[in-house]
Each structure stands twice: as structure tokens, then as C-alpha cells.
Amino acid sequence: MATYELVKAKAQAAKQAAAKLAVTSTAVKNAALLAMAAALEAQQSEILAANERDMTAAAAKGMKSSMLDRLKLTAERISGMADGLRQVAGLADPVGNVIDGKTLPNGLHITKIRVPLGVIGIIYEARPNVTADAAGLCLKSGNAVILKGGSEAMESNKTVAAILAQAAEGAGIPADSIQFIDTSDRQAVQDLIHMNGLVDVVIPRGGAGLIQAVVRNASVPVIETGAGVCHTYVDKDADVEMAMKIAFNAKVQRPSVCNAMETLLVHKDIADKFLPMMLMMYNSSAVEICGDEAVQEYSGQVHPVTEEDWSTEYGDLRLSVKIVDSIEEAMAHIAKYGTGHSECIVTNNYQAAQLFQYTVDAAAVYVNASTRFTDGNEFGFGAEIGISTQKLHARGPMALPELTSTKYLINGNGQVRK
Amino acid sequence: MATYELVKAKAQAAKQAAAKLAVTSTAVKNAALLAMAAALEAQQSEILAANERDMTAAAAKGMKSSMLDRLKLTAERISGMADGLRQVAGLADPVGNVIDGKTLPNGLHITKIRVPLGVIGIIYEARPNVTADAAGLCLKSGNAVILKGGSEAMESNKTVAAILAQAAEGAGIPADSIQFIDTSDRQAVQDLIHMNGLVDVVIPRGGAGLIQAVVRNASVPVIETGAGVCHTYVDKDADVEMAMKIAFNAKVQRPSVCNAMETLLVHKDIADKFLPMMLMMYNSSAVEICGDEAVQEYSGQVHPVTEEDWSTEYGDLRLSVKIVDSIEEAMAHIAKYGTGHSECIVTNNYQAAQLFQYTVDAAAVYVNASTRFTDGNEFGFGAEIGISTQKLHARGPMALPELTSTKYLINGNGQVRK
Incomplete structure (x- = not known):
């Protein structure tokens, strides 16, 4: 089958499934999630064998070791995927939640309730665990899902998706609710992001290149995730x-993730007290520092910073540092180079804290805490499908409620418009 | 200036204005809205003269009379625009509203507040009143707006926008918060819908052709509005x-709007009691009826219905009628041909009402009331920028809260991630 027909057929099947899944009870959905978890563990050897095929092919193509590590599945990682599904089973179901309502002067009762979005496309890269995470969150929120993983993880993803789909269907979930696009043809992504009328939203998860390609080209609505400067x-x-504790944690604790700090801005009046010790701490953890001339005066190990550095998400033990004259200069820098993800001020000044927090335009604006907390689990949402850096629909960690839409129920007794 | 540079310059100016407007007080915004209303009335003759130029040009081009009527401004219509702005001044400001929050186990206080979207592009057709309506709603919700009206109304829109922008700035609103694209080059729309990073959302208002062209081509997030079958x-x-009262009202009271009924579905068991009288009522109001063979048996004046009719938004005194065997057939028809706008069941059967309301996938699902109520004013929201028929971000009438995003404020005392 040609790629377009393949994707369209899956999207049509998903749309039909979504209509049934939208009215499937929470009890059935939870039972399915537990069955999916059990199936992953029961069929572990099958998954490991598939992953071995991916790993062999990737190694033969010369994939670098950090990428190979992302791709690799172990018994422990499969248990982690299963535990994730069990956790989602324990979360509150947002579908049917009443979020607003009133009675109008003419006697009409209006109730605004949460309903599933419908069909969600997930486009992702190397990590096979996304297959289970996304399938679980979409299922719990009543959405059919179409998964399009990276070609390097094709065998692993295909196997995991098939096990999940079979277990879900066995537990009473409508057939075709979990779809996997099993072609490596890159055209499949293009087809998926143009399935208006069949696909309600696409969420790309992965590097900036993937995300921007989807944002720029999709005609289906997109939720932009992840980029974090x-x-x-x-x-x-x-x-x-x-300040030292926070700035160290934000850079060093897990530098590869999107809520890690990429740029440290330091007020000139505190630089003498703060920077020498801070730079030593970074040095002791092998953090490479790029800085402007003022920063270079504090250490011989500071590389000159380039314009490009300010807007680069290193995702690594590397940090840009700038000394600023004022909070206004700091906020202007953030407005210019930030991606609207997570921004922090460390201060004991009430007015500075208020000004920063209400002025800076980002999904999460911190006073006196590490930006590393921007995360669905840390925020107490239980799990997340990604962190939205756009302003439409959802901003920040997206949990189950962010995977829903709403509808108005209007109940009357013969009212007509005058 | 080339069109791209013109649009980009306006978008850049709007983005800078938006940052200031986001932290402008409600008092200043309300004063500005009242000043804008007063200015429209004070400079009425200027607006009427500009409109006269548009009307003359349009008539010379042979624009049909229903379109000319949409384009025409009168003293009364200008007062209507001014009253609309005064009404928006009286609505609650959503910016800063706290919509969620909690304290985490580690002591972090999280507060989710409403913030403006940023820069909103409005792409619209012939009605010049959209210029004032959209500018008022965007301003009140703290958003900079870029207006791109239809070329037929260029003189009217340009004049209204200039008066509004001047009055707003005079009342303390940041310069460039209200922008108007004063070129008839069609490329301007293409440029506007690709201004990622500068424009946060585009809302097309107008016919299905305009809306689909924007939805299909934009890389900036879009809110789809309006199509109503x-x-x-x-x-x-x-x-x-x-049922007769509701079905008559839904079709006849104002057929040109998106919440008017286009298709009447009748259960076969009630057709004998309902249809003959209903068809006579429609006939007495000159409603043209298209129906399947079963419907044609009830009247000699029923035209044969075509497949295309079922998915056509007539916007006129024309109606498709179908007799169905069951509620399931009715819901399947709606799922196939509906646009997810407003759907109604007339019944006194509790189970039928529940089934219909929870199963039908639309922004507004009615029991025993006319679909004509789907409207921001009727729902008690005060005013609306359009009716969203997509599922992302907003669904149904979009009022001031739907013109906002959110951000998380996180307040700590040194918390770092473990």
C-alpha cells in the first residue's frame, strides 16, 4: 500500500475508534491500562529481541553511544514502561468532568464538560518508551492515538505497540484505538500532519529539528513542545x-533535559560575591563556561561567548554566562533569547520578584527555585505527554486534562431565539 | 515597502507592544475602550466618507446587493460598533485571574494564572464592524492585534483602525497595540500566517474558503471558526x-448565521404527525426544502436532495430533510456530515437525550432548544470573537478568557531538584 493510503486508512480507523473510545467507561480504560502493563512484562523477551535487532542495525550504521543508550531497552526499562501505565491507571479520568456551568435567564441550563480531543498523532524519535507513555495517556484521556516513531526504533516500537493494542482490545477497548505507522517512509509524517478532518492534533516529541519541521508544515493543529533555553x-x-545551590542544580543535575538552565544572568553588583565560587563549582563538575568579557575576568577558563550561544539549547554540561546591569536588562535578554519554557529569578527583593514573575513571558516563572521542577510529575500532575512551549491550548507540562477538549451541553424545554 | 517587509515590521512592532500591553492595568484598558468608542462617534463623518469610497468602488465592480449591505456603514452601525466597545469595557478582565494552584510537598507554591496570548492576527472579509469588535476584545484581553480586512472594505477598515489606534494610544495604551495591514496585496495574508515567533495565533473570520485557506497554509497556530452545518x-x-417551534426557529429566525440549522432529521415513527404541518410552516416562510424520497411523499414541493446538500451550509432559507429509522442513524448522519458546531435533539425520552448529548461530538449539543443560542452573548459571555469549531484551545463561542493563555508562577525558598 502506498504510504498516503496506509496513513489515511489508519487515520480513518482511528477516527472511528475514537468515537467509541470517547464513551468508554473509566473502569474499562483502567483495566486496559493494567492489562497493557502486564502484557509488556509478560512479553518482555519478544520486546528485547526486537530491540536487539534495532540496536544491531543502529550500531552497524555507526550511531553514537549516547543515542544507542536512548534506544536500548532492558528488563528494567520495560518494567519502567509498565509501571508508567499502572501509574496512569491510578490518575483521575478527566473525561466528563464538569468545568463550568450555569442557568441562563431564559431557563436554559448550560454545562461545560471535558471530552477527548479525538485522534492524536504522536511523532517522536529514538526512545521506545514514548510508545507506551503516549499510548497510555491518550487511552486514559479517551483519545485514539496514531504513533509514528523514529525509524531507528522501528522494531522495538512496532512490537511494543502491537502488544499494547492487543492487550487493550482484549480488555474491552475499541479496536484501532492504538495505531502504529509501520513504515520508515519519511512521507508518512507529511501525510499524518495533513490529515485534517481525521486527526485532531499532532504532538511532536524530539529534537528541535523534528518539532520545527512539524510546526512549519502541518495543517492539522500542532502542540509545540520541548525547546528550552x-x-x-x-x-x-x-x-x-x-543562588549557587539553584544555579548549580539547574545546570548540573540533569543537563540533557529541556528544563535545565542554558544561560546564567548575574547582576553586576553581586558578581564579585557570587561568580568566583560559582565558576569553581561548575569547574569541579566539568561544566564548560562561555561568557562575555566581564565574565572572562573572573576565570581564565571561560570561553568567549558568541551570539549563537545565547539561543542554543546545549542539553549538555555547557553554560552561557552574562553579567547584566539591571533586572530590566536580564528580562530583555530573556525576552530576546528565551523559548518561553522556564525562567528563574533568585532574589530576596519583593519588588524584583513580582516584576520578574509577572513580566517574563514563559510557561513557568520561578522565584528562588530550580527550573528543573517544570515537569508533570513534579507539579503533581502524575504524568505528562510533553511540555508545551506555545500559548495556544496548553502551556507548560501537559497532563491528562490537556489532552481533552470541551463541549457545551445545553438543556431546555422548548426555548427558541427571539 | 515590499509586502513581506511591511507585514514583518508590523508584527515586530506588535510583539513589542504586546509585552507592554500584557502588564497594562484593567483601568487603563477600560478607559481606552471608552475613548475608542467616543472617537468612533466623534469621527463618524470621516468613517462614512471612507465607507462611501468603498461602496462606490464595490458597486462599480458589480458587487451584489447582499454583499453591499454587509459593507455599508451608517450612523447607526457606527454607534453599534461604539456600543460594542463600551460593552467590552464593562466585561471582567481575564488577565491575572488565578485558575488553579497548590502547594507541593516540597513547599513550592504553584499558581496558574491567565496571561494574554500575545499577538493575535485577525483575517476577515467584508464587514467593517469586525475591525472594532476584534480590536476591542483583543485590547481588553491584553493582546496586540494585527488586523487584515478584505480589500473591498479597505478604506472603511483603515479609517476605523486609525481612529481606534489613536484613541487607544491617547488613553495610555502602548503604541502599535492595534495594527492594520493597509495593503490589498493578497500575499499579506500568506506572510501574516507564517510569522512564527512574532504572531501567536491567527483567527480567520469569514467564509469557508477563507477559513480553509488559512487552516491549510498557516504555520502560526490557527483557531478555526464558523463553519456550521x-x-x-x-x-x-x-x-x-x-419540535415544530424549535425546527422553525433554528432555520428561519436568521438563516445567514452559522448556528442556523441546515438539516432536519426526523424519526420515521413521528414523521406522519410532524412533517406535514412542519413543511407547511416552512412553505409559508418561503423555505425551500430538499429531501429524500420518503420526505418527498409528504409534499409535492420537495426537491430531491443530493449528496452535496448534506454537507452544505446554505446560510439561506433552504433546508435538507431526512427521515431516519433510529436515533443511531441520526447520530451517524451527524457524525458524517456535521461540522461539530451545534446539534439538537428534540425528545422527551430521558435515555435518548442522554445518549445524544454525550455521544454527539460538537461544540454545543442541545436537548429541546434551538441551535440558534450558540453565541457568546446568548451564553452570557458578553461578546465573542467567533465560534471555534476545532477542539484545540477553545471550542464554541470564544469570549475574553479564550483570548488568553496561562502561565505558572512558582515560588520557592531555595528548592532544588533531587
Whole structure:
């Protein structure tokens, strides 16, 4: 079958499934999630064998070791996927939640309730765990899902998706609710993001290249996720010790993730007290520093910073540092180079905290805490499908409620418009 | 200036204005809205003169009279625009509203607040009143707006936009918060819908052609509005008198709008009691009826219905009628041909009402009331920028809260991630 027909057939099947899944009870959905978890563990050897095929092919193509590590599945990682599904089973079902309502002067009762979005396309790269995570969250929120994983993980993803789909159907979930696009033809992504009328939203998960390609080309609505050039601004009125703890954590604790800091902004009046010790701490953890001339004066190991550095998400033990004259300069820098993900001010000054928090335009704006907390689990949402960096529909960690739409129920007794 | 540079310059100016407008107080915004209303009335003769130029040009081009009527401004219509702005001044400001929040186990306080979307592009057709309506709603919700009206109304729109922008700035609104694209080059729309990074959302308002062209081509997020193929299903357990009242109102009261009914579905068991009288009522109001063979048996004046009719938004005194064997057939018809706008069941059967309301996938699902109520004013929202028929971000009438995004404020005392 040609790729377009393949994708269209899956989208049509998903749309039909979505209509039934939207009215499937929470009890059935939870039972299915537990069955899916059990199936992953029961069929572990099948998944590991498929993953071995992916790993062999990737190694033969010369994939670098950090990427190979992302691709690799182990018994422990499969258990982690299963536990994730069990966790989602334990979360509250958003479908049917009443979020607003009133009685109009003419006696009409209006109720606004949460309903599934319908069909969600997930386009992702190397990590096979996304297959299980996305399938679980979409199912719990009553959405059919069409999964399009990276070609390097084709065998692993295909196997995981097939096990999940079979277990879900066995537990009473409508057939075709979990779809996997089993072609490596790159055209499949193009087809999927143009399935208006069949696909309600596409969520790309992966590197900036993938996400921008989807955002730029899709005619289906897209939720943009992930890009994080996050800043920490150490104000002149910061507690120096607290600032060091936060700035260290935001960069070093897990540098590869999107809520890690990429740029440290330091007020000139606190630089003497803060920077020498901070740079030593970074040095002791092998963090490479790029800085402007003022920063270079504090250490011989600071590389000159380039214009490109300010807007680069290193995702690594590398940090840009800038000394600023004022909070306004810090906020202007963030407005210019930030991606609207997570931004932090460290200060004990009430007015500075208020100004920063209400002015800076980002999904999460922190006072005196590490940007690393921007995460569905940390925020207490239980799980997330990604972190939205756009303003439409959802912003910040997207959990189950963000995978729903709403509808109005209007109940009357013969009202007509005058 | 080339069109691309013109649009980009306006978008850049709007983005800068948006940052300031986002933190402009409600008091200043309300004063500006009242000043804008007063200015429209004070400079009425200027607006009427500009409109006269548009009308003359349009008449010379042979524009048909219904379109000329949409284009025409009168002293009364200008007062209507001014009253609309005064009404928006009286609505609650959504910016800063706290919509969720909690304290995490680690002591972090999280607050989710409403913030403006940023820069909103409005692409619209002939009605010049959209210029004032959209500018007012965007301003009140703290958003900079870029207006791109139809070329037939260029003189009217340009004049209205200039008066509004001047009055707003005079009342303390940041310059460039209200932008108007004063070129008739069609490329301007293409440029506007690809201004990622500068424009946060585009809302097309107008006919299906315009809306689909924007949805299909934009890389900026779009909110799809307006297309309404709305159904009324008269169940076998309907109150016949109520059903006639509702089905008449839904079609006849104002056929040109998107929440008017286009297709009437009638259960076969009630057709004998309901249809003969209903068809006479329609006939007395000059409603042209298209129907299947079963419907044609009830009147000699029924035209044969075509497949295309079922998915056509007539916007006129024309109606498709179908007799169905069951509520399931009615719902399947709606799922196939509906646009997800407004759907109604007339019934006194509890189970039928529940089934219809929870199963039918549309922005507004009615029991025993006319679909004509789907409207921001009727729902008590005060005003609307359009009716969303997509599932992402907003669904149904979009009022001020739907013109906002959210952000998380996180307040700590040194918390770092473990």
C-alpha cells in the first residue's frame, strides 16, 4: 500500500475508534491500562529481541553511544514502561468532568464538560518508551492515538505497540484505538500532519529539528513542545548561597533535559560575591563556561561567548554566562533569547520578584527555585505527554486534562431565539 | 515597502507592544475602550466618507446587493460598533485571574494564572464592524492585534483602525497595540500566517474558503471558526408542537448565521404527525426544502436532495430533510456530515437525550432548544470573537478568557531538584 493510503486508512480507523473510545467507561480504560502493563512484562523477551535487532542495525550504521543508550531497552526499562501505565491507571479520568456551568435567564441550563480531543498523532524519535507513555495517556484521556516513531526504533516500537493494542482490545477497548505507522517512509509524517478532518492534533516529541519541521508544515493543529533555553537570573538582592545551590542544580543535575538552565544572568553588583565560587563549582563538575568579557575576568577558563550561544539549547554540561546591569536588562535578554519554557529569578527583593514573575513571558516563572521542577510529575500532575512551549491550548507540562477538549451541553424545554 | 517587509515590521512592532500591553492595568484598558468608542462617534463623518469610497468602488465592480449591505456603514452601525466597545469595557478582565494552584510537598507554591496570548492576527472579509469588535476584545484581553480586512472594505477598515489606534494610544495604551495591514496585496495574508515567533495565533473570520485557506497554509497556530452545518433531530418521543417551534426557529429566525440549522432529521415513527404541518410552516416562510424520497411523499414541493446538500451550509432559507429509522442513524448522519458546531435533539425520552448529548461530538449539543443560542452573548459571555469549531484551545463561542493563555508562577525558598 502506498504510504498516503496506509496513513489515511489508519487515520480513518482511528477516527472511528475514537468515537467509541470517547464513551468508554473509566473502569474499562483502567483495566486496559493494567492489562497493557502486564502484557509488556509478560512479553518482555519478544520486546528485547526486537530491540536487539534495532540496536544491531543502529550500531552497524555507526550511531553514537549516547543515542544507542536512548534506544536500548532492558528488563528494567520495560518494567519502567509498565509501571508508567499502572501509574496512569491510578490518575483521575478527566473525561466528563464538569468545568463550568450555569442557568441562563431564559431557563436554559448550560454545562461545560471535558471530552477527548479525538485522534492524536504522536511523532517522536529514538526512545521506545514514548510508545507506551503516549499510548497510555491518550487511552486514559479517551483519545485514539496514531504513533509514528523514529525509524531507528522501528522494531522495538512496532512490537511494543502491537502488544499494547492487543492487550487493550482484549480488555474491552475499541479496536484501532492504538495505531502504529509501520513504515520508515519519511512521507508518512507529511501525510499524518495533513490529515485534517481525521486527526485532531499532532504532538511532536524530539529534537528541535523534528518539532520545527512539524510546526512549519502541518495543517492539522500542532502542540509545540520541548525547546528550552532556560535562564536563571541572580539578582543583586539574591541570597548568594541559595543562588549557587539553584544555579548549580539547574545546570548540573540533569543537563540533557529541556528544563535545565542554558544561560546564567548575574547582576553586576553581586558578581564579585557570587561568580568566583560559582565558576569553581561548575569547574569541579566539568561544566564548560562561555561568557562575555566581564565574565572572562573572573576565570581564565571561560570561553568567549558568541551570539549563537545565547539561543542554543546545549542539553549538555555547557553554560552561557552574562553579567547584566539591571533586572530590566536580564528580562530583555530573556525576552530576546528565551523559548518561553522556564525562567528563574533568585532574589530576596519583593519588588524584583513580582516584576520578574509577572513580566517574563514563559510557561513557568520561578522565584528562588530550580527550573528543573517544570515537569508533570513534579507539579503533581502524575504524568505528562510533553511540555508545551506555545500559548495556544496548553502551556507548560501537559497532563491528562490537556489532552481533552470541551463541549457545551445545553438543556431546555422548548426555548427558541427571539 | 515590499509586502513581506511591511507585514514583518508590523508584527515586530506588535510583539513589542504586546509585552507592554500584557502588564497594562484593567483601568487603563477600560478607559481606552471608552475613548475608542467616543472617537468612533466623534469621527463618524470621516468613517462614512471612507465607507462611501468603498461602496462606490464595490458597486462599480458589480458587487451584489447582499454583499453591499454587509459593507455599508451608517450612523447607526457606527454607534453599534461604539456600543460594542463600551460593552467590552464593562466585561471582567481575564488577565491575572488565578485558575488553579497548590502547594507541593516540597513547599513550592504553584499558581496558574491567565496571561494574554500575545499577538493575535485577525483575517476577515467584508464587514467593517469586525475591525472594532476584534480590536476591542483583543485590547481588553491584553493582546496586540494585527488586523487584515478584505480589500473591498479597505478604506472603511483603515479609517476605523486609525481612529481606534489613536484613541487607544491617547488613553495610555502602548503604541502599535492595534495594527492594520493597509495593503490589498493578497500575499499579506500568506506572510501574516507564517510569522512564527512574532504572531501567536491567527483567527480567520469569514467564509469557508477563507477559513480553509488559512487552516491549510498557516504555520502560526490557527483557531478555526464558523463553519456550521447544524442539525435538528426530531426523536420519536418528541413533543410535536415543541419540535415544530424549535425546527422553525433554528432555520428561519436568521438563516445567514452559522448556528442556523441546515438539516432536519426526523424519526420515521413521528414523521406522519410532524412533517406535514412542519413543511407547511416552512412553505409559508418561503423555505425551500430538499429531501429524500420518503420526505418527498409528504409534499409535492420537495426537491430531491443530493449528496452535496448534506454537507452544505446554505446560510439561506433552504433546508435538507431526512427521515431516519433510529436515533443511531441520526447520530451517524451527524457524525458524517456535521461540522461539530451545534446539534439538537428534540425528545422527551430521558435515555435518548442522554445518549445524544454525550455521544454527539460538537461544540454545543442541545436537548429541546434551538441551535440558534450558540453565541457568546446568548451564553452570557458578553461578546465573542467567533465560534471555534476545532477542539484545540477553545471550542464554541470564544469570549475574553479564550483570548488568553496561562502561565505558572512558582515560588520557592531555595528548592532544588533531587
